[in-house]
Amino acid sequence: MDVETAEEQGGPAPPSGAPCGPCCAGAPALGGRREPKKYAVTDDYQLSKQVLGLGVNGKVLECFHRRTGQKCALKLLYDSPKARQEVDHHWQASGGPHIVRILDVYENMHHSKRCLLIVMECMEGGELFSRIQERGDQAFTEREAAEIMRDIGTAIQFLHSRNIAHRDVKPENLLYTSKDKDAVLKLTDFGFAKETTQNALQTPCYTPYYVAPEVLGPEKYDKSCDMWSLGVIMYILLCGFPPFYSNTGQAISPGMKRRIRLGQYGFPSPEWSEVSEDAKQLIRLLLKTDPTERLTITQFMNHPWINQSMVVPQTPLHTARVLQEDRDHWDEVKVGGPSPHRPQGFGKRDCRVVTSQNLGLRPPLASCR
Structure with a gap:
């Protein structure tokens, strides 16, 4: 799974105005902790080359939910105790007031290294x-x-x-x-x-x-x-x-x-x-x-x-x-x-x-x- 390659993910990106779908419903409960999904993120999301930003530990890419077309943001972290800690803290806060919500988290291989992929609501403003x-x-x-x-x-x-x-x-x-x-x-x-x-x-x-x-x-x-x-x-x-x-x-x-x-x-x-x-x-x-x-x-x-x-x-x-x-x-x-x-x-x-x-x-x- 190469998160930097969009062309292999199934054609052009869906429209950004598509309605919110099951990926929102899959968000953790307020203050919840969950285990990352172990199957490929590309099964659920079409990835784009568009870089939305750079975080402390990794970059953030644009992605789209395959079924609903909802635009989301995907953060790539190479797996480490520090990365696990970031995911855990963000999961605990997700859904809190004025805090960006996590929609999904995946554990995948990328360039032969284990990585964590955090799918979040896309902050388009x-x-x-x-x-x-x-x-x-x-x-x-x-x-x-x-x-x-x-x-x-x-x-x-x-x-x-x-x-x-x-x-x-x-x-x-x-x-x-x-x-x-x-x-x-x-x-x-x-x-x-x-x-x-x-x-x-x-x-x-x-x-x-x-x-x-x-x-x-x-x-x-x-x-x-x-x-x-x-x-x-x-x-x-x-x-x-x-x-x-x-x-x-x-x-x-x-x-x-x-x-x-x-x-x-x-x-x-x-x-x-x-x-x-x-x-x-x-x-x-x-x-x-x-x-x-x-x-x-x-x-x-x-x-x-x-x-x-x-x-x-x-x-x-x-x-x-x-x-x-x-x-x-x-x-x-x-x-x-x-x-x-x-x-x-x-x-x-x-x-x-x-x-x-x-x-x-x-x-x-x-x-x-």
């Missing part, structure tokens, strides 16, 4: 930031940001209630079900996920821009690392650029690590001049360098900016414009490193000065080292 970038002149508001953060928080609350830390909460793992206005935002990619009931987490699994200070090591850490990532995503949603970033061309520089460990960031103008104090307060409570002082997911969901999002001001933000201006750099971030043909840093923010006024905590310091 694209990534969170791409959707905001594509708005053009249509304003993105603080209230919309609050509603997005509430949805992401709902997914994390479900995971944390089951003692699962996702450990890779980032915009690329937040996908919309469709291009429609009422599309649902969902969390995916459980390649770094870990249960927190046994021992404290210590393996440094992270994506640089969203990593909590304790994850940089050597300290042990727990699911509160997801709360830091929520703070970073919320910050970016409200202005368009991250609170911590490298200006050296490295994925993560010594200066960036230092700023993360010290919690050195600011709320510079003009991007932050109209953002509410409630939003800034919530970010400060999430980006606490001491994880014991950081909000829990329950406290986050009970914060007025989240649980009363309908009264959050509809202030137009700079986010869409800034994300569009920095599109090349965000593309670079997603592929995991700098390119010599792309600009480094985030536009004119490379040497922004963080002052005691906009930091709220510290004396003046330069943030461009």
Whole structure:
């Protein structure tokens, strides 16, 4: 079985608008665990060459259910304890609110190696930031940001209630079900996920821009690392650029690590001049360098900016414009490193000065080292 060859799978792909069929009915029950199917995935699904994305442990391909024509996403993982753990954690979460649903899992041979194939619902609406970038002149508001953060928080609350830390909460793992206005935002990619009931987490699994200070090591850490990532995503949603970033061309520089460990960031103008104090307060409570002082997911969901999002001001933000201006750099971030043909840093923010006024905590310091 070669999952990269579509031509051998029975002709052209069925239409993507075909109705949902038995593969949906075969999804595991909420929080369920099942054994992978041992027969060939190609008996049930027609595979395509179209790559939909790259996860932590494997790539994601487009596929179609043979009988119903339903478009799905297939993730290929070479079998290993780590891959089994990813499947197990995603299965436990599948069906939870704002979490991408697993439809089927297969254990097959691929290139003479045993592999696991996860068939998931196809998230045709694209990534969170791409959707905001594509708005053009249509304003993105603080209230919309609050509603997005509430949805992401709902997914994390479900995971944390089951003692699962996702450990890779980032915009690329937040996908919309469709291009429609009422599309649902969902969390995916459980390649770094870990249960927190046994021992404290210590393996440094992270994506640089969203990593909590304790994850940089050597300290042990727990699911509160997801709360830091929520703070970073919320910050970016409200202005368009991250609170911590490298200006050296490295994925993560010594200066960036230092700023993360010290919690050195600011709320510079003009991007932050109209953002509410409630939003800034919530970010400060999430980006606490001491994880014991950081909000829990329950406290986050009970914060007025989240649980009363309908009264959050509809202030137009700079986010869409800034994300569009920095599109090349965000593309670079997603592929995991700098390119010599792309600009480094985030536009004119490379040497922004963080002052005691906009930091709220510290004396003046330069943030461009």
